[in-house]
Amino acid sequence: MARTTADATGFRFAALAALGILVLSPVLLILYQSFLTGPFFSPLSTLGLDAYVYIFTDSDFYRALGTTAIFALGTIVVCVPLGAILAFLLTRTDLVGRRWLEGVVLVPMFLSAIVLGFGYTVAVGPTGVVTLAFERLFGFVPWNIYGLWSLMFISGLMHVPHVYLYSSAAMRNLPGDLEEAARTSGAGIWTVARHVTWPLIMPALIFSIGLNVMLAFEAFGLPLVLGDPAGVLVLTTYIYKLTTILGVPSYQLMAVVAVVLLAIIFPLVFIQRKLLSRARRFATIGGKGARVTRIRLGKGGQIAAWIGIGIWLVISIVLPIGGIAIRAFVDAWGAGVNLFDHLTLNNFQQLFSIAALQRGIINTLLLSVVGGALAVGAYLLIALAGHRWSGPGNTALDYMVLMPRALPGLIIGLAFFWIFLFVPFLKPFRLTLLSLLIAYIIVGLSYGLRLIQATLMQVAPELEESSRSAGATIKQTWSRIVVPIIRPGLLGAWIMIMIIFLREYATGVYLMTNGTEVVGSLIVSLMASGSLDTIAALALISVVMTTGGLVLANRLGGRIHE
Amino acid sequence: MNDLIVQDIHMHLGALHVLQGTSFTASKGQVVALLGASGSGKTTLLRTIAGLEIPSKGRIDISGNPVFDSSENILLPPEQRNIGLVFQSYALWPHKTVAENVAFGLTIRGTNKSEIGKRVQEMLEKLGLGHLGDRYPFQLSGGQQQRVAICRALVYQPKVILMDEPLSNLDAKLREEARYWIRKLILELELCAVMVTHDQDEALAMADNVLLLKGGSIVQSGSPLEIYSNPKNRYTAEFLGNNNTLDGNLSIDGSKAFVSGETWSISGVMPEGVANANGKAASAIVRVEKMTIHDQPGPNRIAVNLDASIYLGDHWEYRLSAPGVTLKAQGSVRREPGNVWCELPADDVWIFSKAS
Numbered sequence: 001m002a003r004t005t006a007d008a009t010g011f012r013f014a015a016l017a018a019l020g021i022l023v024l025s026p027v028l029l030i031l032y033q034s035f036l037t038g039p040f041f042s043p044l045s046t047l048g049l050d051a052y053v054y055i056f057t058d059s060d061f062y063r064a065l066g067t068t069a070i071f072a073l074g075t076i077v078v079c080v081p082l083g084a085i086l087a088f089l090l091t092r093t094d095l096v097g098r099r100w101l102e103g104v105v106l107v108p109m110f111l112s113a114i115v116l117g118f119g120y121t122v123a124v125g126p127t128g129v130v131t132l133a134f135e136r137l138f139g140f141v142p143w144n145i146y147g148l149w150s151l152m153f154i155s156g157l158m159h160v161p162h163v164y165l166y167s168s169a170a171m172r173n174l175p176g177d178l179e180e181a182a183r184t185s186g187a188g189i190w191t192v193a194r195h196v197t198w199p200l201i202m203p204a205l206i207f208s209i210g211l212n213v214m215l216a217f218e219a220f221g222l223p224l225v226l227g228d229p230a231g232v233l234v235l236t237t238y239i240y241k242l243t244t245i246l247g248v249p250s251y252q253l254m255a256v257v258a259v260v261l262l263a264i265i266f267p268l269v270f271i272q273r274k275l276l277s278r279a280r281r282f283a284t285i286g287g288k289g290a291r292v293t294r295i296r297l298g299k300g301g302q303i304a305a306w307i308g309i310g311i312w313l314v315i316s317i318v319l320p321i322g323g324i325a326i327r328a329f330v331d332a333w334g335a336g337v338n339l340f341d342h343l344t345l346n347n348f349q350q351l352f353s354i355a356a357l358q359r360g361i362i363n364t365l366l367l368s369v370v371g372g373a374l375a376v377g378a379y380l381l382i383a384l385a386g387h388r389w390s391g392p393g394n395t396a397l398d399y400m401v402l403m404p405r406a407l408p409g410l411i412i413g414l415a416f417f418w419i420f421l422f423v424p425f426l427k428p429f430r431l432t433l434l435s436l437l438i439a440y441i442i443v444g445l446s447y448g449l450r451l452i453q454a455t456l457m458q459v460a461p462e463l464e465e466s467s468r469s470a471g472a473t474i475k476q477t478w479s480r481i482v483v484p485i486i487r488p489g490l491l492g493a494w495i496m497i498m499i500i501f502l503r504e505y506a507t508g509v510y511l512m513t514n515g516t517e518v519v520g521s522l523i524v525s526l527m528a529s530g531s532l533d534t535i536a537a538l539a540l541i542s543v544v545m546t547t548g549g550l551v552l553a554n555r556l557g558g559r560i561h562e
Numbered sequence: 563m564n565d566l567i568v569q570d571i572h573m574h575l576g577a578l579h580v581l582q583g584t585s586f587t588a589s590k591g592q593v594v595a596l597l598g599a600s601g602s603g604k605t606t607l608l609r610t611i612a613g614l615e616i617p618s619k620g621r622i623d624i625s626g627n628p629v630f631d632s633s634e635n636i637l638l639p640p641e642q643r644n645i646g647l648v649f650q651s652y653a654l655w656p657h658k659t660v661a662e663n664v665a666f667g668l669t670i671r672g673t674n675k676s677e678i679g680k681r682v683q684e685m686l687e688k689l690g691l692g693h694l695g696d697r698y699p700f701q702l703s704g705g706q707q708q709r710v711a712i713c714r715a716l717v718y719q720p721k722v723i724l725m726d727e728p729l730s731n732l733d734a735k736l737r738e739e740a741r742y743w744i745r746k747l748i749l750e751l752e753l754c755a756v757m758v759t760h761d762q763d764e765a766l767a768m769a770d771n772v773l774l775l776k777g778g779s780i781v782q783s784g785s786p787l788e789i790y791s792n793p794k795n796r797y798t799a800e801f802l803g804n805n806n807t808l809d810g811n812l813s814i815d816g817s818k819a820f821v822s823g824e825t826w827s828i829s830g831v832m833p834e835g836v837a838n839a840n841g842k843a844a845s846a847i848v849r850v851e852k853m854t855i856h857d858q859p860g861p862n863r864i865a866v867n868l869d870a871s872i873y874l875g876d877h878w879e880y881r882l883s884a885p886g887v888t889l890k891a892q893g894s895v896r897r898e899p900g901n902v903w904c905e906l907p908a909d910d911v912w913i914f915s916k917a918s
Contacts, residue, residue, distance in 0.1 A: 462653035463656075465612070466653040467666065468639065469612050469614070469640045470667035470715070470718070471670045471718065472670045473641050480666070484657045485657050
């Protein structure tokens with residue numbers, strides 16, 4: 001229905017403009033930089049295609065591009081079937097302990113990839129605690145975690161929750177009566193599966209394939225930790241390497257690769273959007289939330305399912321986290337070392353004696369708790385600007401929100417680093433947490449906004465209309481009716497954003513500087529210098545903080561979805 | 563003076579012309595019912611008055627001030643129209659107590675605290691909710707919620723109160739009670755009320771003026787008595803009441819009009835005027851309660867077969883049939899199946915030629 005007078009138009013357009021500046025300026029700056037012959041701040045730089053020529057004739061670039069594609073494919077091959085099976089087991093069978101599992105299976109999604117990657121190296125790397133134990137027992141080690149194969153395998157396991165999330169939603173929403181109708185009209189269970197269940201779930205699976213391709217193209221932490229030592233480069237790590245390859249800041253080359261990444265991911269984002277609306281259409285067909293009749297697994301089935309899930313949980317959670325936990329409390333590590341002789345708290349003491357690390361922890365907490373709240377405030381303003389606003393403005397807002405989805409955190413961080421160098425009056429802020437906060441707000445934008453929009457949609461229009469007709473202006477209605485009603489949703493969004501900001505590591509890689517260190521990015525930079533003790537302590541702190549956030553979210557019933 | 567003037571309101575939704583030049587007026591101490599089937603545009607019309615929808619053309623005056631005028635580019639947002647609006651869902655704010663819900667309109671208007679407390683309490687007591695001020699909406703029954711919604715819409719003393727299906731969420735018993743006390747309250751406070759309903763009983767019982775809408779325009783308006791017993795067109799005749807329809811051919815004999823079937827012929831009035839359309843297809847419509855059953859033939863009686871008597875508690879319903887016709891009639895006694903005559907009083911039979 002055509003809604004009421006286009007009120008608060010001034011506010012809405014102001015929000016749209018602010019968002020436009022925040023979202024478009026990094027993209028435009030990257031584009032501009034890619035067409036320069038040198039760094040944008042150098043007076044010697046001129047317009048030219050040199051950077052494109054360099055990249056497109058660099059064999060390493062093509063290798064990285066090809067590797068990224070294979071890496072994405074491998075990730076999907078692992079995570080999609082596993083995620084779908086997991087979703088099926090948890091939503092459609094009588095698997096024992098499924099309630100408990102529902103919470104646990106999402107955990108890998110919320111751990112930072114750099115922390116997990118580090119966890120794998122200390123657990124099952126060449127001198128990892130598990131590797132050494134295995135070698136002592138059997139005399140050989142059948143695995144090597146460095147290389148494309150293990151990278152794909154581990155990345156696949158890590159992304160199982162993303163697939164699980166969407167396919168379980170589809171399976172849960174699948175109305176039992178549709179299947180029952182097919183059963184009663186004479187179809188056997190397999191015919192039902194093929195003709196009813198499968199077509200209804202397929203949109204969700206296709207959607208998760210798209211999502212994971214996107215995530216694989218944006219992945220940075222795992223390829224850096226597990227691929228780089230074996231010389232395996234993907235596009236993001238290729239950009240990272242470009243920083244150091246030439247000795248001088250080769251911004252134009254990094255910009256070109258960023259443009260390539262954008263050109264690949266951007267169409268995917270839009271296809272995703274289309275798919276999601278289609279998937280939703282499918283999901284809303286079902287009339288009643290009829291109780292699903294759960295398939296009985298039987299004793300053998302239960303055991304087999306639990307073994308499978310157990311292996312997955314061990315590999316994707318227990319191994320890396322356990323590795324970190326052990327490594328953080330010992331000071332030496334290697335063949336023939338008895339860990340118990342080396343138990344120590346020194347790693348943490350060291351952490352607190354180095355100012356930069358100390359600041360990193362404080363900054364991370366500040367950014368996620370205070371910054372998270374500010375981010376939710378910003379998202380709320382944007383969501384309100386688009387709330388019940390029809391017309392081209394809202395469409396523009398919609399697309400603008402999608403834009404950052406196509407930008408890996410690494411590149412958003414890089415672009416904002418440039419912006420803070422480029423815009424004269426912003427320069428002083430580069431050295432403050434504000435620069436990181438703004439970049440983080442953009443990184444979390446589409447996720448955070450979706451959380452808030454979802455709660456806003458739950459406010460029935462009459463509640464607003466009755467306020468208007470009782471004499472309140474649209475802003476009074478927002479501040480006295482709408483926002484108070486969605487307060488619980490805002491709290492949930494705050495915690496989810498907090499977790500997102502806690503685990504973020506890529507954004508700060510370029511942006512952080514002396515005084516604005518954050519834990520995740522510190523780990524990335526420490527990776528190069530190789531102080532394992534410190535990294536382990538930092539990684540453990542990161543895990544503890546994320547766990548705290550998850551517990552809090554669980555307590556408050558925060559809705560977990562990406 | 564008319565507190566509400568709605569003039570030639572047009573509205574489009576995409577290609578759909580949902581309101582096609584609707585006009586009406588209402589004054590204080592009067593209830594206007596917008597009656598119609600779903601999709602007739604009645605709720606849209608109410609929402610244009612509230613300012614929640616924007617018409618493409620027309621003019622609306624509330625208490626003598628234009629709140630919308632397409633020719634002068636006047637468009638007041640809902641909050642400046644000084645109206646009370648009661649929603650079908652009541653739309654009580656879940657995060658506010660009953661008293662806070664009711665106080666909202668006064669708070670917005672900057673009324674001072676003690677005055678607000680006093681007026682809210684008075685209003686709540688007037689509707690028998692005096693003891694519920696501290697409760698939250700979800701702690702109330704449906705009937706109580708509805709009264710809170712009415713309190714909320716009335717406490718700042720708007721001149722015009724708009725109600726969108728105010729009774730449809732109540733159960734049948736409560737609904738009949740509510741019809742009565744809401745009307746009483748409106749008359750007592752001398753409000754100008756507009757209500758939307760799809761329930762003809764509700765419209766007839768509560769309104770002083772009923773507007774029957776169809777496809778975005780008013781097909782007939784008038785007092786309940788007038789619109790029920792004096793329909794001007796076929797749609798109005800068929801929309802209201804329980805009806806029998808007899809299809810046949812029209813014949814005009816002087817000032818009298820007849821509709822005839824294979825074995826029957828009855829006379830009636832032609833509300834749309836006597837058309838010179840001898841032999842054209844036409845329908846005779848008569849309210850079920852006007853039909854009577856007899857054992858002998860007589861004027862305007864049709865020989866029918868009584869197929870069954872159905873017991874409905876307070877009366878019996880007879881199912882009647884003649885070649886090409888099935889009819890219903892009512893009576894107070896059980897009748898055995900067989901041949902009877904049913905009388906359709908000529909003054910109560912409305913004949914409409916098929917074209918209309």
